Amino acid sequence: MAGKSGAEGGAGIDPMHQFEVHPIIELPSIAGIDTSFTNSSLWMVLAVGLASLFMIFASRRTAIVPGRMQLMGEMAYSFIANMIKENVGTEGMKYFPFIFSLFMFILFCNMLGMLPYSFTVTSHLIVTFALAATVFLLITGVGFARHGIGFLKLFVPSGIPVFLLPLLVLIEVISYLTRPVSLSVRLFGNMMAGHTMLKIFGGFVVGLGSAGLVPLAIAPFALMVAFTGLELLIAGLQAYVFTILTCIYLNEAIHMDH
């Protein structure tokens, strides 16, 4: 990130510039929707491509004593498989392909965003909201497919006096509808806040450095190194949180218990 800020020069650093979406290949709009291939699309394609390459290489030569790549692939597999078994149970393994793809996509998007000059796809609310809405619709679909109309019992808490019931059902329904929002805002907020902070500290380093106050620039530089480490942690952690919450919601849809 330091190199990135440096390239843009001293005082006029715009920490939000990194989030700008611009088209790479202009395409005509279809029914009012701009279908241009943007930098956002490019980094999504890269994330999908690299995640696929990673898994293909990991499973190319399977040995009983795994090599480095195979070990990493197996670790990713068993990490998600254990998460599903713990949170949903063995029935949940039916949904393993979806949850694994979701995790790998978010993880690769977050990690690619840590590269200098890259674009962080998950720092845009609409992207994370699309992911969360997909999860939400799918899980609601699973719930209705499994329990039919009985899935609505999820909104009726037990052991509540009758006169309070309408109020609580309303609150339950709203609480159910907040899920895609909280899921997406959490990922988006973490990614955007972290990257903005890195950019601002990078701006301090370059600003102080070019003003001839190089010894003073050491402090924000040290902070930035620490923040980069923290950001790497958050990038992994947020992919994990998104996935585990998907598992928890899936468990609720399958077993219908709070």
Place this chain on the structure above:
Amino acid sequence: MARQDSKRDRLDTLEKKLSASRQRHQPDDNQGRANANMLGLAWRLTVEMLAGIGVGGFIGWWIDKVLGTEPIFMLLLLVLGMGAGLMNSVRTVAEMRRKQDELDAARKISAAADDEE
């Protein structure tokens, strides 16, 4: 059947002991992860409450727009949204607590087993 159950029970206890002992042998890693978890929890609760208010307000605003009854439903659902957000947060904390208790129980089992040896 009974024998199989007891075998499964023993396997479960073994699994718990193993995970607890793994945890005890990586104290440094755990400390960092615990801090990250607290940060994550703080974020989760904040977002949960804000999302409740936001979604409630939005649904109310939309109902008002359709029915032309501004601002009754927006105010009503704003309050209900706050309730929903609060309920989600309470549930999140209860869930975290349950997990922590399970972990503590597992630790106790493994400590007791260590004493026996």
